[in-house]
Amino acid sequence: MAEQRHLAALDRVLELVVLLNKDMTESLAKEGLTPSRTTLLWLLRSTGPSTQRALADGLGVSARTVTGLVDGLEATGFVTRRPHPTDRRALLVSFTERGAAVVAAMEQEQAGFADLLFGGMSEDRFECLHAGLGEIVDRLRAAGLTTTPGEEPS
Amino acid sequence: MAEQRHLAALDRVLELVVLLNKDMTESLAKEGLTPSRTTLLWLLRSTGPSTQRALADGLGVSARTVTGLVDGLEATGFVTRRPHPTDRRALLVSFTERGAAVVAAMEQEQAGFADLLFGGMSEDRFECLHAGLGEIVDRLRAAGLTTTPGEEPS
DNA sequence: AGCACATAGTGAGTGTGCGTCACGATCTCG
DNA sequence: CGAGATCGTGACGCACACTCACTATGTGCT
Numbered sequence: 001m002a003e004q005r006h007l008a009a010l011d012r013v014l015e016l017v018v019l020l021n022k023d024m025t026e027s028l029a030k031e032g033l034t035p036s037r038t039t040l041l042w043l044l045r046s047t048g049p050s051t052q053r054a055l056a057d058g059l060g061v062s063a064r065t066v067t068g069l070v071d072g073l074e075a076t077g078f079v080t081r082r083p084h085p086t087d088r089r090a091l092l093v094s095f096t097e098r099g100a101a102v103v104a105a106m107e108q109e110q111a112g113f114a115d116l117l118f119g120g121m122s123e124d125r126f127e128c129l130h131a132g133l134g135e136i137v138d139r140l141r142a143a144g145l146t147t148t149p150g151e152e153p154s
Numbered sequence: 155m156a157e158q159r160h161l162a163a164l165d166r167v168l169e170l171v172v173l174l175n176k177d178m179t180e181s182l183a184k185e186g187l188t189p190s191r192t193t194l195l196w197l198l199r200s201t202g203p204s205t206q207r208a209l210a211d212g213l214g215v216s217a218r219t220v221t222g223l224v225d226g227l228e229a230t231g232f233v234t235r236r237p238h239p240t241d242r243r244a245l246l247v248s249f250t251e252r253g254a255a256v257v258a259a260m261e262q263e264q265a266g267f268a269d270l271l272f273g274g275m276s277e278d279r280f281e282c283l284h285a286g287l288g289e290i291v292d293r294l295r296a297a298g299l300t301t302t303p304g305e306e307p308s
Numbered sequence: 309a310g311c312a313c314a315t316a317g318t319g320a321g322t323g324t325g326c327g328t329c330a331c332g333a334t335c336t337c338g
Numbered sequence: 339c340g341a342g343a344t345c346g347t348g349a350c351g352c353a354c355a356c357t358c359a360c361t362a363t364g365t366g367c368t
Binding site for chain 2: 323324325326327328333334335
Binding site: 002003005006007008009010012013014015016017019020021023110111113114115116117118119121124125126128129130131132133134135136137139140141143 | 156157159160161162163164166167168169170171173174175177264265267268269270271272273275278279280282283284285286287288289290291293294295297
């Protein structure tokens, strides 16, 4: 019956999840970064200089948590806090030169990683895998899962 | 070029990782469990009553961490600590009735989840997805990643 | 203008997960 | 029997996430 094969496939997916988490966490630790801090950096890269509030919303995390993350990133020299030009309550978080360089390096690594996973894979296989992944991600979304889950229907 | 498509596929994989982590964490929290405690429960189910040392090795964490996890699971009534019959230093961790029932229920849920992901998927699509997942898991292993990473070549 | 209310960020305190180091109790082996 | 390994834990530190209380500020309404 299909049950068994589906469970086996789920096992592979879960194993993939574990493996990837491990790999990312470890390679990040080498640069003195933690997963959460890195996620913040990644978000900052795609938004440009932002207030902590904006980062909190983007990460789906409390404002207090962002304070702590930025504290750490500032102490290790990845980002700076500067006063917001028009809102004196707010702070703008921006990359330092070093922070920008590290994020750029991470993008490179990501490309290398993609190559490790898919490089030289047969066209058919890749196409089908890509489509299959798309389908299960869609199914999860349809089931109510979102990457940014903070949203409440008003 | 293939670069772009590989990156897109990696994105899907990473999204899948995030989505699954979220879903599992949330559904676990409902039963008063945390991810780490659940992992311990899961291991315990496949090994039967074990010493904390054995659990630490199986989970790839320190003995101290297991003490903490078992503290929590004992306080919430999922497992019990009992003296080891032959080694008076050691403690045997076993399920309570409730613990065993919850783990059994989780197995059921997992099957339902597999159905959500794969149920009714076309035979071709599923087969190819399964094979593709197997390939990238293998590649990760070949690159030196393991689920139980504590092992050192002597 | 003035006051009520919302918002930005932070201090304080809590819970969980993970680690190391030091330690007592115990096993094992020469 | 005594040296050394092993089992579990107390003490302590760090990362992360949360809530609550609070200050400083912005906004809007009358």
